[in-house]
Amino acid sequence: HxxxxxxxxxxxxxxxxxxxxxxxxxxxxPDPANEFDRNxxxxxxxxxxxxxxxxxxxxxxxxxxxxxxxxxxxxxxxxxxxxxxxxxxxxxxxxxxxxxxxxxxxxxxxxxxxxxxxxxxxxxxxxxxxxxxxxxxxxMKPKLSEEQQRVIDILLEAHRKTYDPTYSDFTQFRVSSSSKRITRSSSVLTHGSSSEDSSDTFNCSLECVENRMFSNMALNEDSDRSPPMDINLSHLSMLPHLADLVSYSIQKVIGFAKMIPGFRDLTAEDQIALLKSSAIEIIMLRSNESFSLEDMAWSCGGNEFKYQIDDVTQAGHNLELLEPLVKFQVSLKKLNLHVEEHVLLMGICILSPDRPGLQDTSLVESLQDRLSEVLQTYILCKHPPPGNRLLYAKMIQKLADLRSLNEEHSKQYRCLSFKPEHSMQLTPLVLEVFGNEIS
Structure with a gap:
């Protein structure tokens, strides 16, 4: 009972x-007795x-x-x-x-x-x-709203249109006679661009300011040809090639920025101020996709365009920039960011309200806050543990690291540009974007 x-x-x-x-x-x-047939x-x-x-x-x-x-x-x-x-x-x-x-x-x-x-x-x-x-x-779990998902989709599409994972355009960059890489006859910045790439210049609404500050974005063939061979650049053999690479990347950064929701709402002057001050930081962020932890090099389409530290030193930069740059690339790679987090981080980096020369800082700050909120929500919803632990804080720290790299790059760029034989190898777009660093 x-x-x-x-x-x-x-x-x-x-x-x-x-x-x-x-x-x-x-x-x-699984049932060990029936492990051979779970059905x-x-x-x-x-x-x-x-x-x-x-x-x-x-x-x-x-x-x-x-x-x-x-x-x-x-x-x-x-x-x-x-x-x-x-x-x-x-x-x-x-x-x-x-x-x-x-x-x-x-x-x-x-x-x-x-x-x-x-x-x-x-x-x-x-x-x-x-x-x-x-x-x-x-x-009660956080969820991405339809508007937040739309922002992510727009940034993903912007990245798709402005980042070529095949790096096929690299074959058209200048090289010196001592380089083993393929020699081109003219710059990729003037030939072979796709219809999508052609949108990487400012539209007519920026025309008046563009003529003053970004007048050299549409480069002509003569201004961008390889330097005369009688100029001795043996100690900076990679400068022409890297100058073309940076110039090409700047165009892609501009194309990406123009598609960020709210960016076009800014005045032309503020758009240009943001782009000029953030361009090198976005290039460093974008390059992380090609960076390999195995050999600490940037592999852009095979061994032909595999960039080691020595290659960058041959473009005029020293280890005071390159050592922290490699450390940055390693630490960023180890975060294992989703592509959604990567594009949001680039957008947040561009829309920094403390950039010099900005007029409407409050509007820029509100645009950046919106992207920051989307990023935090995405991490909570889509990035599984343990990778999501303090991930947002770690990503924001990367922006601080980029500021330091930007400052060191500006310092070394000034030294490089002081010498006419070196500045002659820089493209007009590079001179225009980083020209404010030349005294």
């Missing part, structure tokens, strides 16, 4: 819930029909589950018309209730696991409450 005293009902309910959880776990975890169906231990789970401490079908419950609740007494050894199958299980009940007991079904109607109702209420709590918990 089972005495239902305080806690006994709760214990039985807990046992039933535990039984359900164990059943779910068994369906999720093997579960069989009812009473009649051999397809089982639906553990019921009253045994694996049974729904039919035998209901039969055992009814028999126990009615305290039924059955008699076998044969020899009490009937073989119970799916087809004949209704023929001999005595042997069927005996088989239920033999495989371990226990009447103690049968709940009363009140207990069944309480169990259902507990299950419903648990589902409601899980639904509430799920509803």
């Amino acid at each position: 089972v005495v239902k005293l305080g806690g006994w009902v709760e214990w039985r309910l807990a046992m039933q819930l535990l039984e359900m959880e164990l059943m779910e776990a068994r369906t999720l975890l 093997v169906p579960r069989i009812c231990g009473v009649c051999g029909d397809k089982a639906t789970g553990f019921h009253f401490n045994a694996m049974t079908c729904e039919g035998c589950k209901g039969f055992f419950r009814r028999s126990m609740k009615r305290k039924a007494m059955f008699t076998c018309p044969f020899n009490s050894d009937c073989k119970i199958t799916k087809d004949n299980r209704r023929h001999c209730q005595a042997c069927r009940l005996k088989r239920c007991v033999d495989i371990g079904m226990m009447k103690e696991f049968i709940l009363t109607d009140e207990e069944v109702q309480r169990k259902r209420e507990m299950i419903t409450k648990r589902k409601e709590e899980e639904a509430l918990k799920e509803s």
